[in-house]
Amino acid sequence: MKGVGLIALVAAAMASACSDLVSPSSARLTVVSRDEQDCCAVPLTDDQKQQVQNAITGLQLSSIAICSNAGFFLQDRLNSGEIQYDWATSAYGYMNTNGDPNVYLGQIAFDPGELRNTLAHEESHFMGYEDSGPPETAYDVGDECAW
Numbered sequence: 683m684k685g686v687g688l689i690a691l692v693a694a695a696m697a698s699a700c701s702d703l704v705s706p707s708s709a710r711l712t713v714v715s716r717d718e719q720d721c722c723a724v725p726l727t728d729d730q731k732q733q734v735q736n737a738i739t740g741l742q743l744s745s746i747a748i749c750s751n752a753g754f755f756l757q758d759r760l761n762s763g764e765i766q767y768d769w770a771t772s773a774y775g776y777m778n779t780n781g782d783p784n785v786y787l788g789q790i791a792f793d794p795g796e797l798r799n800t801l802a803h804e805e806s807h808f809m810g811y812e813d814s815g816p817p818e819t820a821y822d823v824g825d826e827c828a829w
């Protein structure tokens with residue numbers, strides 16, 4: 683049951699419900715998964731690290747508690763090298779549920795306006811939020827923290 687393909691199919695079937703990882707006016711397919719293979723993860727480049735830092739700072743400054751909390755946890759991850767870039771994934775980002783502390787970001791996470799959403803989404807999984815089920819989902823958290 684793992685892999686982007688299944689998630690993408692589900693997302694396609696639920697396009698309206700899963701549009702929270704895109705800007706409100708667009709209808710791009712949401713592709714965020716958990717438990718993807720992390721074969722292709724590498725440390726962030728200096729430029730990526732700066733972008734991630736800016737996004738994390740924004741989260742920390744949020745007036746919404748879960749967003750600022752996520753920001754502080756993400757700061758620790760960034761400082762510990764636990765936010766990495768996966769050059770092969772088609773997802774915005776993913777994390778693993780096997781105790782791996784890393785958050786993995788895909789290339790599209792660095793598209794304008796996506797980084798805060800993706801980081802908050804993935805961090806929320808460490809807090810126990812799921813991709814589906816009753817609100818509030820990880821997508822809700824990402825959407826809430828996106829701006």
Ligand SMILES: [Zn+2]
Pocket residue numbers: 714715716803804807812813820
């Ligand atoms: Zn997710």
